[in-house]
Amino acid sequence: MSAGAGQPEGERGGLRTALAGLTTRGRSFLAAGVAAAICAYVLGQSDLLRVGLLLAVLPLVCAVVLYRTRYRVAGSRRLSPGRVPAGSEARVHLRVDNVSRLPTGLLMLQDQVPYVLGPRPRFVLDRVEGGGRREVSYRVRSDLRGRYPLGPLQLRLTDPFGMCELTRSFSAYDTLTVVPRVEALPPVRLTGEAKGYGDGRQRSLALAGEDDVIPRGYRYGDDLRRVHWRSTARYGELMVRREEQPQRSRCTVLLDTRGAAFRGAGPDSAFEWAVSGSASVLVHMLERGFSVRLLTDTGSSVPGEGADGFAGASQESADAAGLMMDTLAVIDHSDGSGLSRAYDVLRGGNEGLLVAFFGDLDEEQAAVAARMRQRSGAAVAFLLDSDTWVREPHDAPGPVNRSEERLRMLREAGWTAVSVPRGASLNDVWRQADRDRGGVVAAGGPSGGEVRR
Numbered sequence: 452m453s454a455g456a457g458q459p460e461g462e463r464g465g466l467r468t469a470l471a472g473l474t475t476r477g478r479s480f481l482a483a484g485v486a487a488a489i490c491a492y493v494l495g496q497s498d499l500l501r502v503g504l505l506l507a508v509l510p511l512v513c514a515v516v517l518y519r520t521r522y523r524v525a526g527s528r529r530l531s532p533g534r535v536p537a538g539s540e541a542r543v544h545l546r547v548d549n550v551s552r553l554p555t556g557l558l559m560l561q562d563q564v565p566y567v568l569g570p571r572p573r574f575v576l577d578r579v580e581g582g583g584r585r586e587v588s589y590r591v592r593s594d595l596r597g598r599y600p601l602g603p604l605q606l607r608l609t610d611p612f613g614m615c616e617l618t619r620s621f622s623a624y625d626t627l628t629v630v631p632r633v634e635a636l637p638p639v640r641l642t643g644e645a646k647g648y649g650d651g652r653q654r655s656l657a658l659a660g661e662d663d664v665i666p667r668g669y670r671y672g673d674d675l676r677r678v679h680w681r682s683t684a685r686y687g688e689l690m691v692r693r694e695e696q697p698q699r700s701r702c703t704v705l706l707d708t709r710g711a712a713f714r715g716a717g718p719d720s721a722f723e724w725a726v727s728g729s730a731s732v733l734v735h736m737l738e739r740g741f742s743v744r745l746l747t748d749t750g751s752s753v754p755g756e757g758a759d760g761f762a763g764a765s766q767e768s769a770d771a772a773g774l775m776m777d778t779l780a781v782i783d784h785s786d787g788s789g790l791s792r793a794y795d796v797l798r799g800g801n802e803g804l805l806v807a808f809f810g811d812l813d814e815e816q817a818a819v820a821a822r823m824r825q826r827s828g829a830a831v832a833f834l835l836d837s838d839t840w841v842r843e844p845h846d847a848p849g850p851v852n853r854s855e856e857r858l859r860m861l862r863e864a865g866w867t868a869v870s871v872p873r874g875a876s877l878n879d880v881w882r883q884a885d886r887d888r889g890g891v892v893a894a895g896g897p898s899g900g901e902v903r904r
Contacts, residue, residue: 469518469617470511477510477614484508513614523551524579526604526621528562534628534773537718537727540592541627543601545574552581559607559616564591565599568627593629594718596726596780601625630776631723631730634877638739639885666690701803702741703827704729705793707748710784712810714837719874721840722784725808728833728877730779732806737768741804745775749785750792753778790819797826805830811837817857821864831884832861832868840873 473481484507491500525548535541545562549555558576572589579585593599602624608617666679669689682690706729713722729745736743745753753775797805805827812820812834824830836854854870861868867888869880 469514469615472517472615472617473510473514474609474613474616476612477513480506480510480614509612510614513610513612517608517610517615517617520556520608521551522549522555522606522608524548524555524558524606525550526606526623528601528604528623528625530601530625530627533626534630534776536632537596537629538592538594538632540590542588542590543572543627544586544588545604546584546586547576547579547606548584549579549581554581554583555579556611557609558585559609560587561605561607562589562601563603563605564601567593567595567597568599568601591627596629596631596723598781599627599629601627628777628780630780631727633734633776634727634731636731636735636878636881639882666692700739700741701744702732702736703744703746703797703803703805704732704736705746705748705797705805705807705823706779706782707790707807707809708782708785709748709787709789709810711788712812712837713784713835715841721810721835721837721871721873724840724871724875724877725810725833725835726779726782728808730776731877733775734772736804737772743771743775745778746793746796747782747785748790748793749787750796752796790816790823794819794823797823803828807832809834811835811854812857814860817860821860821866824861824865829888830866831888832866833871833880833884834858834861834868835871842873 484503484505487499487503487506489503491497491503527546527548529544529546531542531544533541543562545560547558547560555578558579560574560576562572564571568591574587576585576587591599591601602621604621604623606619606621608619609615666682667690669678669691673691677691679690679692706725708722713720713725715721717723733743733745805823807820807823807830809820809832820832834854834857839854858868858870867884869884869887871880
């Protein structure tokens with residue numbers, strides 16, 4: 452919650468600011484008073500002169516009194532929630548506290564919001580008693596992800612006659628984060644190749660190295676229930692069984708952000724689909740207990756991410772998902788033209804399951820993407836062809852595009868490559884990738900684990 456307490460900033464203006472705040476009614480009274488005074492002087496009518504002076508003085512007195520008014524008002528704002536998916540609504544709660552003992556007059560409350568979140572909210576607050584408070588709320592919604600500032604909160608003070616209005620602003624801001632849409636994915640089996648994902652997980656030793664394939668000698672503090680009696684009798688000394696524990700499954704989600712790879716803009720564009728798909732896969736894998744990592748074509752990942760990515764199925768998984776969603780909320784097209792930086796990162800070690808969202812690939816970049824498969828246990832690629840996404844339904848179909856050739860190159864390299872048509876459901880293409888992967892493994896034989904259908 453952010454608050455701006457005390458007297459708002461606009462109160463430091465001079466009397467000229469107060470006169471500039473005259474409303475249409477106040478200016479009309481002032482003009483009428485001046486005109487009446489001039490006519491009274493020309494016609495020699497003293498009664499008309501008094502009326503003119505009254506009309507002219509009234510708005511000036513109201514402006515001076517309003518300017519001299521010292522309201523001590525505190526304003527605060529609370530977002531519920533502070534992070535929402537694109538297309539969902541958030542509620543903004545505003546609270547105004549009168550911290551003085553004197554009641555306020557009529558207050559008009561206005562909050563500054565970007566136009567993409569909706570119309571600017573305005574509220575009229577009646578007299579607030581000394582020590583009292585007023586609470587109002589409004590809703591905001593955006594179909595475009597991003598980080599949007601809310602504020603500053605403005606108070607418009609007016610006199611009882613409506614002759615003058617003054618605007619005073621607080622200095623506090625809040626930020627609403629609109630994250631990509633996340634679609635729930637089914638728990639499909641993307642093979643079990645003993646690469647740290649799926650049903651076939653690597654095992655790591657708890658107290659011994661991987662080269663220690665036999666029971667080791669007893670050490671002080673070892674549990675006696677782990678004594679391996681057959682080995683003890685064989686070696687003539689107390690031997691204990693080594694323990695195994697599952698190594699956390701790993702998944703890397705690669706998002707192609709090259710500006711040249713995507714065409715079109717807006718919430719229904721191919722790039723936004725890829726961002727939403729990446730977010731959905733990241734959340735899905737976290738919920739399944741994977742250590743996940745978000746990688747872009749520039750080779751960058753989420754700030755604060757560990758060497759193995761963010762761990763799932765833990766107390767920190769919600770925070771990890773929030774960090775990745777915040778990163779995807781503001782991600783934009785990169786200036787790069789290739790995938791070599793991402794390949795260099797993936798070349799560093801076994802990445803487990805690799806899920807990639809590619810835009811348009813030329814022959815060179817398709818070859819780079821094909822080599823990425825060598826450093827992962829399994830690789831699933833979703834290829835978004837810009838020609839398909841920008842072409843209107845009534846347009847005549849163009850010539851056979853090169854996406855089929857790119858799909859063939861990726862599949863020959865071992866990728867499970869799926870073409871994503873315009874407006875496709877991620878749930879559907881996710882299931883299709885599972886079916887295609889199962890068909891490939893069934894035809895070629897399992898590579899380290901059984902594929903169960």
